[in-house]
Amino acid sequence: MRVSFIVGLLMSLWTSQVFGVEPPPLSASDLPGDDGKAVLLLWPRMPYEASQVFYVVQGAEEPEGPFEEVTRFPSTSRYRTERRAPFWTWRKGKDEHFFVVRTIGGTPLESSREYYFRLGVDLGEGPSFGSAVSALPKPNWFDFKKLNNFIFMVLFAGVVLWFIGRARKKELFLRRIPGLDAIEEAIGRATEMGRPIYYLTGRLGMSSVSTIAATIILRDIAKRAAGYDAQLKVPHTDPVVMAVCREVVKGAYLEAGRPDAYKEEINFYVTDDQFSYTMAVDGMMVRERPAAVFLMGYYYAESLLLAEVGASVGAIQIAGTDAEHQLPFFVTACDYTLMGEELYAASAYLSKEPALIGTLRAQDVGKAFLTTFLVLGAIAYTLGVWAGIEHKMEYFLDILRDFP
Amino acid sequence: MFLRQYVPMAIAFVIGVAFAVQYYVPHPASEGLLTTVNDWLIVVSGFSMVLGLASLMGSHWAKVRRAVPGWGYSLVVFLGILGTLAVGIVSKGKMFAGEGLTLTALGWVYDNMLVPLQGTVFSLLAFFMASATFRTFRARNLEAGLLLTAAFLVMLGHVPLGEYIWDKLLGFLPSKADQVMGWIMNVPNMAAKRGILLGVGLGAIATSLKIIFGIERAYMGEGG
Numbered sequence: 001m002r003v004s005f006i007v008g009l010l011m012s013l014w015t016s017q018v019f020g021v022e023p024p025p026l027s028a029s030d031l032p033g034d035d036g037k038a039v040l041l042l043w044p045r046m047p048y049e050a051s052q053v054f055y056v057v058q059g060a061e062e063p064e065g066p067f068e069e070v071t072r073f074p075s076t077s078r079y080r081t082e083r084r085a086p087f088w089t090w091r092k093g094k095d096e097h098f099f100v101v102r103t104i105g106g107t108p109l110e111s112s113r114e115y116y117f118r119l120g121v122d123l124g125e126g127p128s129f130g131s132a133v134s135a136l137p138k139p140n141w142f143d144f145k146k147l148n149n150f151i152f153m154v155l156f157a158g159v160v161l162w163f164i165g166r167a168r169k170k171e172l173f174l175r176r177i178p179g180l181d182a183i184e185e186a187i188g189r190a191t192e193m194g195r196p197i198y199y200l201t202g203r204l205g206m207s208s209v210s211t212i213a214a215t216i217i218l219r220d221i222a223k224r225a226a227g228y229d230a231q232l233k234v235p236h237t238d239p240v241v242m243a244v245c246r247e248v249v250k251g252a253y254l255e256a257g258r259p260d261a262y263k264e265e266i267n268f269y270v271t272d273d274q275f276s277y278t279m280a281v282d283g284m285m286v287r288e289r290p291a292a293v294f295l296m297g298y299y300y301a302e303s304l305l306l307a308e309v310g311a312s313v314g315a316i317q318i319a320g321t322d323a324e325h326q327l328p329f330f331v332t333a334c335d336y337t338l339m340g341e342e343l344y345a346a347s348a349y350l351s352k353e354p355a356l357i358g359t360l361r362a363q364d365v366g367k368a369f370l371t372t373f374l375v376l377g378a379i380a381y382t383l384g385v386w387a388g389i390e391h392k393m394e395y396f397l398d399i400l401r402d403f404p
Numbered sequence: 405m406f407l408r409q410y411v412p413m414a415i416a417f418v419i420g421v422a423f424a425v426q427y428y429v430p431h432p433a434s435e436g437l438l439t440t441v442n443d444w445l446i447v448v449s450g451f452s453m454v455l456g457l458a459s460l461m462g463s464h465w466a467k468v469r470r471a472v473p474g475w476g477y478s479l480v481v482f483l484g485i486l487g488t489l490a491v492g493i494v495s496k497g498k499m500f501a502g503e504g505l506t507l508t509a510l511g512w513v514y515d516n517m518l519v520p521l522q523g524t525v526f527s528l529l530a531f532f533m534a535s536a537t538f539r540t541f542r543a544r545n546l547e548a549g550l551l552l553t554a555a556f557l558v559m560l561g562h563v564p565l566g567e568y569i570w571d572k573l574l575g576f577l578p579s580k581a582d583q584v585m586g587w588i589m590n591v592p593n594m595a596a597k598r599g600i601l602l603g604v605g606l607g608a609i610a611t612s613l614k615i616i617f618g619i620e621r622a623y624m625g626e627g628g
Contacts, residue, residue, distance in 0.1 A: 035430045111432065139431045146428050153424070153609070160613050207445070209608040212615065212623055219622040239456030240449065244623060251624075268463045269456035273518070275525035287474050301529060308532040311539075322604040324597050332540040340600040344607035347622060355619045359610045366606040 021048055023128060026119040028135035031100055033089065036111030036139030039101045043119055045094065049075035055097065056120040056127040059104035063116050063132060068105040072122070081391075086398040089144045092391075111139050145403035160362040167358030174357055179318050179336035180349050183221060183294075186316045190291035191228040197221070198233050198290045200281065200306065201245065202297020202321070203274065205238045209344070210322045214296035215241070215248050216347040217320070221294060222252035226261055234267045235284065237277045242267050278302040282309040295319040295334065296343065299326045307333035320346065373400055413618040420616035461485075488513060554588055561585020 024043040031038040041057060053075040058067035079094040101117065102109060109115060114136050120127030166172075190197045199221060201214040218234065225232040234249070236242035245267045253262035270280045285293070286309065293310040295303070295317065303319075303326040310317045311333045319330035320338030330337045338346060341363065348356035377397055384393035423441075426434050464478035488510070495509030507515065543549040560566030561581040570581035579587075614620035 033430060035432050035435060139433075141429055141431050143428055143430045150428050156606070156609060157613055160610055161617070164619065205449070209611050213611060216620065216622040236456075236459075239452035239454075239459070242459060243452065243455060248623060251622075265463055265466070267459075269459035271460070272456075273522075275522045276518075279525055283477070301526065304532050304536060305525070305529060308536055311536075322608070324600045324604070327600070329536065332536040341603035341607035344604075344611045347620060351622075356614065359614055359619070363603070363606045363610050366609075367602060370602055370606075 021121055021123065021128065023119050023121045023130035026117065026130060026133050028115075028117050028133045030135060030138045033140050033143040033145050034137075036137045037102060037109050039109060039115060039117070039135040039137050041099045041101060041117055041119070042096050044096055045079070046075070046121075048121075048123075051076050052124060054122040054127070056122055056129075057099055057101070058118050058120065058129070059101055060116045060132070061104070061113075063134070065116075067116075067118060067132075070101055070104060070117075071099060075121070084403070086145055086148065086401065086403055087395045088147060088398075092394075109137055111137050113137070148399050149402065156362070156366055159365050160359050163362040163365070164355045164358035167354040167361065171354075172357050172361050174349060174352075174360065177338065177342055177345065177349055179320065179338045179342065180346055182316070182318055182336050183350070184224065186292035186294075186318060187221065187224045187228055187230055189316055190225075191230045193291045195291035196231040196233050196288055197225055197292045197294070198235070198281070198285065198310075198315070199294045200235065200296065201241055202295075202299055203237055203277075203302065204298045206240050206244055208298055210296075210298040211238075211241055213343050213346065214320070215244055217294075217296050217343075217350070218245055219248045219252045220347070220350040222249040222266075223256045226253045226256035226258040229258070229261060232266050233284075233288075233290070235270045235277075235281050236267060237270060237272050237274075239269055242269050274300065274302055275305075278305045281306060285309050285313055285315070289313045290315050293317045295321070295330065296338075297321065298323050299330075304329040304333060310334075409621070409624065412624050413621070417616055417618065420612065424612075424616070554592075557581075558585050558588055561588075 024046050026041060026043045028039055028041050030036070031040040043055075051074050054072050055075050055078075056072045057070045059070045060067040075097075078097050078099060080090070080096050080098055081092045081094055083090060083092075083098055101115075104115065114134050116132045116134050118129045118132040120129040122128075163172075187197060199218055201218065202208070202211055204211050206212065206215075222232055224230075232249070234242075234245055236245065246264065249266050250259075250262055253259055270277050282305065285306075290310070290313065293306075293315045295306060295310075296319070299306075299321055300323070303321070303323070307317060307319060307330055317334040318336045318338070319334040320343040321327065321330060322340050322343055324340065327337065327339055345360050345363075348360050377400065380396050381390060381393045384390040423438070426438055460481070464481045467475045467478040468482075491509045491513055497508055497510075499506050499508055500512065537555075541548070541552045541555060543552050560570055561584060567581045611620070615623070
């Protein structure tokens with residue numbers, strides 16, 4: 001009698017805990033900073049959570065259903081801390097769970113349409129659901145996750161403009177770039193030897209900043225080539241770049257006072273196929289044996305195939321690229337290499353225009369700023385690990401993180 | 405002057421600012437604008453191929469006409485263009501069933517002529533790399549010596565034979581060849597690479613700003 005009473009008491013306690021469980025209150029809202037095609041669900045942490053206990057989220061397009069399962073996961077996961085978002089848009093913590101709904105039954109959510117969600121708790125006997133809540137996803141005009149990026153861009157633009165203004169009043173120091181100093185020598189050599197100069201603008205189109213930088217440098221080289229009456233050849237892999245380069249070279253010849261020496265054939269199209277272009281240019285180099293080869297812009301696997309042939313025909317070669325994985329090939333096969341940012345600095349260096357030189361100083365300030373942040377970040381995180389508070393240091397690191 | 409300078413500068417400013425801001429706007433209108441402009445870009449690129457083809461044929465025709473040395477190569481270009489065109493016209497774009505593969509006649513030309521040629525050129529890279537390496541890795545000074553040592557260690561870590569040699573000769577050391585290679589690639593190499601990338605990022609932003617604000621105009625054929 002006594003034993004059956006105790007067993008009955010334990011059973012009632014167990015059933016009240018298991019079958020009488022109430023799902024936590026669910027809140028649904030538009031996900032901020034998106035294109036209006038997602039809903040954010042939040043609910044508080046509950047005392048009965050365990051790895052065997054599951055949360056089930058269901059969604060519907062109408063308040064009365066039918067509800068379809070959106071996700072199911074162990075109740076010990078998807079805490080606020082697990083979402084990758086910056087501290088200024090998202091509070092981290094383990095006091096709440098979250099889930100971002102983008103589809104219901106495989107159908108993507110539509111903006112400005114109301115959706116209904118309910119949360120269930122499954123203790124192994126099937127989920128018990130709470131009441132449904134609704135949310136209206138709306139598109140936003142600013143993604144606050146990218147606020148750090150935006151502030152940095154505005155600040156950097158301000159620093160660039162300030163230094164341009166300053167450079168117009170005061171002369172700024174510019175360190176020597178041997179690769180650019182050698183341009184004069186390379187063109188002079190080609191003139192003396194009576195051999196052509198080859199100028200390549202890389203593999204990318206005009207939407208690439210490195211191609212734009214290559215066309216800017218071309219202007220200076222074309223001007224000097226026109227002055228020396230050297231033969232310039234610019235084989236292209238992109239017709240749009242060819243059209244731009246024709247204008248650039250024509251302008252340069254005009255500026256050099258040699259419009260009569262300008263020919264449309266200086267810039268010519270070869271093909272947009274990577275290796276066909278490479279072999280065509282290699283073939284021309286072997287036959288015509290240029291005295292100078294300029295390889296500016298962005299390159300892929302053809303970098304070494306071009307630079308080695310240039311070296312084999314005895315050309316003085318100056319390369320400039322921001323493709324960091326091709327730099328070793330150019331360093332190996334070329335006489336001079338403009339590394340990364342030096343490609344962008346070339347126009348300022350060659351023209352000595354104060355406004356352009358000002359931007360170089362702004363780049364230096366930007367680099368100093370980033371280096372300071374990197375050093376401080378490394379120290380802060382190391383100290384954080386040492387003091388056991390590395391999660392707090394995440395706030396600091398968020399400032400420099402990219403949140404797509 | 406107005407049409408050649410100020411109008412392109414105004415377009416560069418408006419479009420440059422609009423698309424710098426577009427990155428921060430998740431609204432579908434912003435995404436739609438980006439998609440539309442990308443579509444325009446594809447259309448313009450398609451039309452520009454006519455320009456490219458005219459340039460290609462013009463320059464090669466001039467070589468054939470003047471019978472300049474190597475004019476035979478120019479003739480091959482014409483034969484290639486006309487041959488491919490003829491294959492496309494005669495086959496009328498019909499699909500042909502091959503060995504477990506269905507292709508158009510142009511697809512056959514691409515798969516059986518262009519792809520093997522591309523593979524052949526790509527395979528040449530190994531020989532070019534060997535010759536460049538031979539020339540560069542001569543320990544003429546401290547820097548070249550360091551480069552040679554680092555390259556040798558990375559090579560040892562990459563090939564099974566290297567690991568075998570390492571174990572036989574330097575097996576008493578606490579680190580294995582792949583660990584040394586991993587350290588070289590992930591610490592000094594990665595640090596240098598990131599340094600370059602930081603400079604590239606800032607340089608690209610500065611160049612974009614120069615173009616947006618009309619400070620850099622050399623790409624329009626104007627003095628910069």
